[in-house]
Amino acid sequence: MSMNFAREQSLLRQRLQAAGSPELAALRQREHGEGSTFLGADAAAVRAAATDLSALHPQMGRAQMTAFVRTLWQTKIHEVRAVGIELLATRAALLEPADLAFLEGLLDGCTTDELAAQLAGDVIGVLVTKNKKLWKDLRRFATASSAVLRRAAVRACRLPLLADGEGFPRFTELAEPLSAEPDPVLQRAIDELLAAAAAVHADAVAAFAARHGRKVVMPKKKKVVAAPVAAPVAAPVVAPAAVVAAKAPVAKATVAKAAVAKAAVAKAVPKPTAAPAKAPAKKRAAAKRG
Numbered sequence: 650m651s652m653n654f655a656r657e658q659s660l661l662r663q664r665l666q667a668a669g670s671p672e673l674a675a676l677r678q679r680e681h682g683e684g685s686t687f688l689g690a691d692a693a694a695v696r697a698a699a700t701d702l703s704a705l706h707p708q709m710g711r712a713q714m715t716a717f718v719r720t721l722w723q724t725k726i727h728e729v730r731a732v733g734i735e736l737l738a739t740r741a742a743l744l745e746p747a748d749l750a751f752l753e754g755l756l757d758g759c760t761t762d763e764l765a766a767q768l769a770g771d772v773i774g775v776l777v778t779k780n781k782k783l784w785k786d787l788r789r790f791a792t793a794s795s796a797v798l799r800r801a802a803v804r805a806c807r808l809p810l811l812a813d814g815e816g817f818p819r820f821t822e823l824a825e826p827l828s829a830e831p832d833p834v835l836q837r838a839i840d841e842l843l844a845a846a847a848a849v850h851a852d853a854v855a856a857f858a859a860r861h862g863r864k865v866v867m868p869k870k871k872k873v874v875a876a877p878v879a880a881p882v883a884a885p886v887v888a889p890a891a892v893v894a895a896k897a898p899v900a901k902a903t904v905a906k907a908a909v910a911k912a913a914v915a916k917a918v919p920k921p922t923a924a925p926a927k928a929p930a931k932k933r934a935a936a937k938r939g
Contacts, residue, residue: 652706652713654720658729661698661721665728668694677727684760685727695728699735711743715751722755727764734767741775749776749786756797762834769801774808784809784819791823796832803827803838810846817846817853828861840865 666688674689681687703709709717714736721733737744737752744752752773759765777783790802806820824839843865847854851867858865 652709652717654717657702657717658720658724661702661732662688662724662726662729664698665690665694665726665732668698669728681727681761685725685730688726688728690728692731695731696735699732699739702732703736703739709740711740711745711748714740714743715748718755719751722758725760727761730764731767734764734772738767738771738775741772742779744772744776746776746780746783749773749783752776753790753798756801757795759797762797762800765797765801766804766838769804770807773801773805777805778809778812781809781813784823788823791827796835799827799830799832800835800838803835803842807842807845810842811849814849817850817857820846821853821857824857828863839863 668691669687669689670691671689673691674687677687677689706713718733718737721729724730752768755768756765759768777787787802787805790798790805793799793802802823806823810816810820820842824842827835827839830836840863843854843858843863844867847865847867854865855867857863
């Protein structure tokens, strides 16, 4: 499905305005001044709008995406611009080193630090992770006159450092001069970066913090808990083979003695004598007559 940029932008604005809170819009307007317009939609509404827009146009390629984000950026509506950054972050894998100039232009046009932080951390950070040669551009950002670019130089280091266990010296090179800058937002960005990088570069982070007197919350080391030792299971009592062998002859001897005793008793008891047979009746009668 081809994209009608003007139509999509109009629908997007209507959706975000319907999801917004007038009270929140007024509060943010007071905080940030007239540089941007706020609709009062929260971050969840922005992410949902970006997700739905991406699903509606799955064929959106690199050129179309960057052109559409340029269109969204021209509105100066904070939430509409935030949707553009969400789209870039979702499809950052499409971006190429040549797109860094486009992203740098968006940074220069950021009217809130919130948008600049997400653009640097979630979009430029992905691009630098894929292309290490762009570290030289981060060093250029770090020496720029723009506070937005200097902060972006630090924030864009987070993903590359988490992906590269040998990358901390590159960060040190650009961050050492920035540690003395009187910019509280920049200094907070450095501390946040150090805390995140400590998961991979604990020793280097600790050394950097000590060198510049920074307090960094280091990740707690996981305690290794020994597995509980199971109670030994009592083995069944088995009579030793020698005892079994010794018991067997005794049992046989007992049976043999019983048989002999039985035979002796049988011999000692006389067998009953059979009664004498009676003489035939005729012989008895003859005997009486005689």
